[in-house]
Amino acid sequence: MTAAPSAAKVISEEYGSAIVGVYDDIYGELDEASAEITALREWVLRAGGRGAVVELGVGTARVLGPLARSLAGEPGLRFVGIDGSAALLAQAAERYPDVPFDLHESDFSGAGLDAIVPSGSAALVFCVCASFSMLPDPAAQVAALRNIAAMLAPDGVAVIETHSPAxxxxxxxxxxxxxxxxxxxxxxxxxxxxxxxxxxxxxxxxxxxxxxxxxxxxRSVLTAPSDLQALAADAGLSVTGLTGGLAGGEFVSPSSPLYAVTLRRDAAAGTS
Ligand SMILES: C[S@@+](CC[C@H](N)C(=O)[O-])C[C@H]1O[C@@H](n2cnc3c(N)ncnc32)[C@H](O)[C@@H]1O
CATH class of the missing domain: 2.20.25 (N-terminal domain of TfIIb)
Structure with a gap:
């Protein structure tokens, strides 16, 4: 018997099927030289430039595609995109045929992601453009944060960008x-x-x-930076930085529409 998909997976499937035909029209393309890609690239290189680079909620790979292209000269990296929408993943593969990424259809708050990203192997895990707030409730958000903590290498970093409730x-x-x-x-x-x-x-x-x-x-479950910090602590992660979005800049409340936090695994996490 096949288990029923989680509420989080259903949300992603419904969203993906509705938006797939126009996603790239609405969100456009990111240049390899953009501030967003430069920031992510720096995190990967600072973490040693080896291991997995993982996007949770990869969509049509608007971010992971150019990031992988910008790091094509680094031989020790593997690019992994996880999304609950088969429709958006198919479009990602079509959009970046030159990028050798592993795309997986899965709920990023679900169990079993260690079969995709082995524990402690990720230099960078990122979840941007408010994919995190599409999770239906705080329990699913903590489950996703625990998955992130398990994936991260000791020197690895996670980046979450989402809507600012203010x-x-x-x-x-x-x-x-x-x-x-x-x-x-x-x-x-x-x-x-x-x-x-x-x-x-x-x-x-x-x-x-x-x-x-x-x-x-x-639907976006509004999550303030302080709420995200508390949920992250529950999952064995500490917030190490706060900016006004993936491109950087100061987070100014209430005028910044988005915020981004960087997170690292607590020393004790992943050792039990
Ligand atoms: C607003 S889009 C952002 C896509 C991409 N990160 C970007 O910046 O273009 C949100 C994405 O998160 C995915 N998503 C939402 N909840 C998910 C979940 N629980 N598991 C996997 N993917 C999910 C959706 O299918 C969608 O592709």
């Missing part, structure tokens, strides 16, 4: 509201319907491209 609550507001983000190409843009209830940011996003529309629902 920005959502104080700048956008918790009451139902509508926004429109125009894109550069004529007749394209994103309509967003936002509301917050019980600490969950609900965003209905409708991508418009001429007469074609695609609608996607995203």
């Amino acid at each position: 920005f959502v609550l104080e700048v956008i507001g918790s009451a139902p509201t509508s926004m429109f983000i125009p894109y550069a190409r004529h007749e394209t843009g994103l309509a967003c319907f936002s509301s917050v209830e019980d600490g969950i940011w609900r965003m209905r996003q409708t991508w418009m491209d001429g007469d074609r529309t695609t609608s996607v629902l995203e």
Whole structure:
């Protein structure tokens, strides 16, 4: 008998199936020389430039693809992307045919990830663009953080980037509201319907491209930096840095929409 998929896996599957046709239109491409890729590359090199580089919630590999290209000269690295959406993973493989990454369909808060990333083997584990907040509750978030702690090598680093609750609550507001983000190409843009209830940011996003529309629902469990720090401590991880996102810069509350934390494994973690 096959076990029923976890709530976290179902969320990812539904999101991926709804957005796959327009994901790359909405999120675009990251350049190998961008601040985001440069920051991640530095973490890998500082951790010794060997072992696994793992993205949890890799999507269409918008981040892992250029990162792997930028580190192509480092022979001791293995690039691993984990995502719950088979549709998005198929698009990642198609988008970066030159990148020899291992892509796995799995819930990153689930059990058994040591079969994909052996314990203590990762130089860098990252979970960015708010994939972490798609986990349905704090229990799933701690489970994901425990998976991260198990994967990390002693010198390894983890990076989590997610929505800042202060920005959502104080700048956008918790009451139902509508926004429109125009894109550069004529007749394209994103309509967003936002509301917050019980600490969950609900965003209905409708991508418009001429007469074609695609609608996607995203739920973000709002998690403040201090909450993330407490959950991480439960999982044997310590926060070592806080910035206003993967590209760096100061985190300023409430004006920074995102924040990023770096985490390291506590000395005792992984030894029991
Ligand atoms: C907003 S997208 C970000 C994708 C990619 N990191 C990027 O920056 O373009 C969130 C991704 O997380 C994945 N995801 C969410 N929850 C997941 C889970 N529990 N296990 C695996 N993947 C998950 C979704 O399928 C989706 O690909």
